[in-house]
Amino acid sequence: MEYLSFELPIKELMDQYQTCSLVGEESGVDVKLACSQIEDKIIEKKKEIYGNLSPWQRVQLSRHPDRPYALDFIKGITDKDSFLELHGDRNFADDPAMVGGLAKIDGKSVMIIGTQKGRTTKERQLRRFGMSNPEGYRKALRLMKLAEKFGIPVISLIDTPGAYPGLEAEERGQGEAIARNIFEMTMLKTPIFVYVIGEGASGGALGIGVGNKVYMLENTWYTVIAPESCSSILWRNWDHKEDAANALKLTPQDALKEKFIDGIIEEPLGGAHYEPQVAYEHLKTSILQNIKAFSKFTGKELETQRQDKFIAMGQFKG
Incomplete structure (x- = not known):
């Protein structure tokens, strides 16, 4: 440990x-x-x-090297050997930083997608620390469309410091891919349940973050920019990352207060890495409750509810 x-x-x-x-x-x-x-x-x-915990300490906990990642949560909440990972965006390539596939949770079919980090140095390089390329977001959208076709819920697990900022990602349309996902997710006619299981930064998180219900685990964060990046922009260095974390209001409690999320999933004392199985059970319980609650809605009602939810977050002047 x-x-x-x-x-x-x-x-x-x-x-x-x-x-x-x-x-x-x-x-x-x-x-x-x-x-x-x-x-x-x-x-x-x-x-x-x-x-x-201060906001910065919560950020540190969300990045703990022993904390469960998306594939750990998927294995922990799905029925044994039921997860079938699907690959590729059918346009350019597969993106190891974005994982997804079909699975069953207590016998109920779901489509699970999520951003995946790496444990070893080699895996971290392969998955780019959970930062997706455009093909990752396009793969995620392909899987969500597949879920819509067969009428099964989409479960989205967010754990990313942001979309990959490399030149090749921009050349292949990073901004367009994220914007397309946000647009398409608002109109998807199947339930979408989003869970921030670690880091939730910027468009990298929003690219798979539009849901009928959005939750954060207790020791996670969700905001427009990472504290270090915010500090480097405002103060030209990383020395003020703690001040930035305080100002960004990035904790689950802040997000719930501002109605950006619908609830906070409790973690074991000290974080999910202390007792991963307990964290899995809490997440699984929430997912099953939401699947049951939203099973009675039509596709159009799901679409309308999701759009109204996000429109209500902003303030508009005529």
């Missing part, structure tokens, strides 16, 4: 607990009471730290 800088007090207690357990095993001395007291301190310290 890796620990972030603000988690070091927890690490110290965990080290004490491991030492206590080791002493008991090697000496044969009963140390259950001492270990139990350390366990209580660990829980208290976790509640103290994670109950008072």
Whole structure:
């Protein structure tokens, strides 16, 4: 387990607990009471730290190297061996940074799409840290259209620092691909449920972020720009990333207050990486509840509800 800088007090207690357990095993001395007291301190310290997270600390948690990624969540919420990954945009290429395919959740057919990061250096390079090229967004749209054809819900899992900013992505129409997705998703006649499971930045997130319901996991963020990028624009360096995180109002609580999202999915104490299975179950429960709630709507009603939801977010003057 890796620990972030603000988690070091927890690490110290965990080290004490491991030492206590080791002493008991090697000496044969009963140390259950001492270990139990350390366990209580660990829980208290976790509640103290994670109950008072700053926006920047929440950003750090969303990027924790042990945090589950899209494919982890897909495996955790779908029926065993039911996920069939589909590839390619039928126009240029396949994009490893955008994954998607058919699956079943408690026997219910769904189309799941999501941005996927990498664990190893090689995989991170392959998936570009979860930053999609235009073909990734076009693949996602192809899968959503396929879901519409067969009348099955779309589940979107967002975890991206943004769309890929490379020259080749711009040459192939990055802006158009994202704009096309946003346009087409507003008119899709099948339910779309969006979940921010990690980072949610800029058009890279919005390209698969238009849904009938939009949720954020507890330790995630969702805004127009990453704090570091905001700092570099306003202050010409990254030194003010914490100030930027505060100003951007990027936490789930901020988004819910402003009615950008419909709810917050609770995570295990300390983050999804502590108990991934618990996080999977919370996500799965929300998805099944939404599938049931929206199954009674017609395609036109789903389209209208989605459009009204996003139109209501803005302020317009005649």
